[in-house]
Amino acid sequence: MISIKDAVNLVKLNTSPLLKKATKSVEKAGGYKLFADILSPINMPPFRQSAMDGYALHRHDDLSYKLIGEVKAGDGHEPELKKGEAVRIFTGAPVPDSANAVIMQEKVVVNGKSITILEQIPLEHNIRPLGEQVKAGAIALKKNTKLTPAAIGYLLSLGITEVSVYKKPSIAIVTTGNELVEPGQDLPHGKIYESNSKMLLSALYNLKFYDVTLYTVEDNYPKTVEKLNAVINTNDLVIITGGISVGDYDFVGKALKDLDVEECFYKVKQKPGKPLFFGKKADTQIFALPGNPAAALSCFYVYVYIALQKMMNCEDVELPRITGTSISNFEKKGDRPQFLKAIYNKGKVEILEGQNSSMLQTFALSNALVFAPEDITKIKKGDTLEVIQLPI
Ligand SMILES: Nc1nc2c(c(=O)[nH]1)N[C@H]1C(S)=C(S)[C@@H](COP(=O)(O)OP(=O)(O)OC[C@H]3O[C@@H](n4cnc5c(N)ncnc54)[C@H](O)[C@@H]3O)O[C@H]1N2
Numbered sequence: 001m002i003s004i005k006d007a008v009n010l011v012k013l014n015t016s017p018l019l020k021k022a023t024k025s026v027e028k029a030g031g032y033k034l035f036a037d038i039l040s041p042i043n044m045p046p047f048r049q050s051a052m053d054g055y056a057l058h059r060h061d062d063l064s065y066k067l068i069g070e071v072k073a074g075d076g077h078e079p080e081l082k083k084g085e086a087v088r089i090f091t092g093a094p095v096p097d098s099a100n101a102v103i104m105q106e107k108v109v110v111n112g113k114s115i116t117i118l119e120q121i122p123l124e125h126n127i128r129p130l131g132e133q134v135k136a137g138a139i140a141l142k143k144n145t146k147l148t149p150a151a152i153g154y155l156l157s158l159g160i161t162e163v164s165v166y167k168k169p170s171i172a173i174v175t176t177g178n179e180l181v182e183p184g185q186d187l188p189h190g191k192i193y194e195s196n197s198k199m200l201l202s203a204l205y206n207l208k209f210y211d212v213t214l215y216t217v218e219d220n221y222p223k224t225v226e227k228l229n230a231v232i233n234t235n236d237l238v239i240i241t242g243g244i245s246v247g248d249y250d251f252v253g254k255a256l257k258d259l260d261v262e263e264c265f266y267k268v269k270q271k272p273g274k275p276l277f278f279g280k281k282a283d284t285q286i287f288a289l290p291g292n293p294a295a296a297l298s299c300f301y302v303y304v305y306i307a308l309q310k311m312m313n314c315e316d317v318e319l320p321r322i323t324g325t326s327i328s329n330f331e332k333k334g335d336r337p338q339f340l341k342a343i344y345n346k347g348k349v350e351i352l353e354g355q356n357s358s359m360l361q362t363f364a365l366s367n368a369l370v371f372a373p374e375d376i377t378k379i380k381k382g383d384t385l386e387v388i389q390l391p392i
């Protein structure tokens with residue numbers, strides 16, 4: 001049994017960035033990181049653009065201008081303005097080359113075919129210059145930039161429809177257990193509803209990992225070997241739940257061994273999640289999480305999360321840790337360090353009742369895990385606690 005610190009380090013050490021390229025349509029590339037610099041195919045804006053509804057002027061010293069035409073958004077024509085002439089213009093419309101300022105209409109009095117401006121305006125006033133945001137051929141976004149909604153909008157504004165991004169891992173979630181019944185079915189005596197797969201799927205979706213496939217396998221050794229072999233060969237990351245402890249029907253550990261999965265660690269001195277396995281085969285990372293649902297989710301946040309961030313070449317691979325003041329008294333039993341379901345709010349931390357690794361009820365209310373180290377037996381109100389913020 002190894003320490004949490006060693007286990008975390010082994011996950012870090014044994015997980016490499018995927019660095020594989022994928023091509024995505026821009027609208028589906030949110031959350032991905034760019035694989036290469038993107039050069040702008042156009043100037044943005046593509047023409048000198050009016051920033052106001054008003055009048056484009058060929059300036060002179062007088063306040064009066066002769067009105068000679070109109071340009072609205074989408075127009076392609078280009079009236080020729082002489083000094084002292086103006087055209088009616090609207091926001092987003094192309095400013096004629098011969099105009100050198102735009103005045104907003106609130107600062108103009110119209111007298112039939114002429115206008116009087118109420119104040120002089122500087123050159124290029126209210127004109128967005130050609131290529132002001134980015135010039136054609138220049139870097140629009142750099143390699144490794146994470147594509148936010150704004151970045152997606154920006155790329156589309158440049159007419160870009162496809163991007164090369166770092167591939168996200170393809171992930172298999174395998175649940176094991178004869179006792180598991182799909183929610184929505186009848187629940188015969190002795191069975192329980194299967195909750196781990198879609199709980200982990202939801203956690204992955206929350207982190208924007210969408211290439212996830214769910215598998216189930218009953219407590220049967222040959223079938224476990226067959227299923228695990230298939231998913232290990234076809235995925236970047238395999239997350240198994242259940243069947244990793246020492247019971248006669250816990251076949252996962254033996255199957256992984258027989259499939260020549262390299263064990264990085266098995267069993268961590270922690271609560272929940274003692275029988276946690278992490279290993280790898282070729283380029284595939286494999287976690288076998290305990291079947292107890294709260295243990296599985298806790299291990300996901302503390303260990304699988306790190307592997308996911310490492311695979312995506314991120315710098316901050318662990319969940320953020322802060323401190324908070326306990327508003328609860330809590331007695332820790334046993335000598336295993338513990339991750340405790342808790343609610344963090346404005347510096348105060350409430351440790352919830354019901355910390356058993358089979359219980360999701362308290363996890364459902366939590367937004368944080370308190371880390372209670374090995375040597376602590378009692379937590380009192382007012383104590384300073386280490387708090388892991390959950391990405392929910
Ligand atoms: N003799 C020992 N027994 C156990 C030990 C031990 O050290 N010695 N460790 C205990 C601890 S700690 C844990 S945690 C569990 C982990 O066992 P497994 O990973 O083998 O998990 P299972 O036995 O398959 O299931 C445990 C529990 O979780 C329920 N479960 C499983 N899968 C799901 C699912 N997909 N959805 C919902 N619930 C699920 C399952 O029905 C069991 O109740 O081992 C202890 N035993």
Ligand code: MOO
Binds near residue numbers: 273275
């Ligand atoms: O490790 Mo188990 O998750 O303590 O119940």
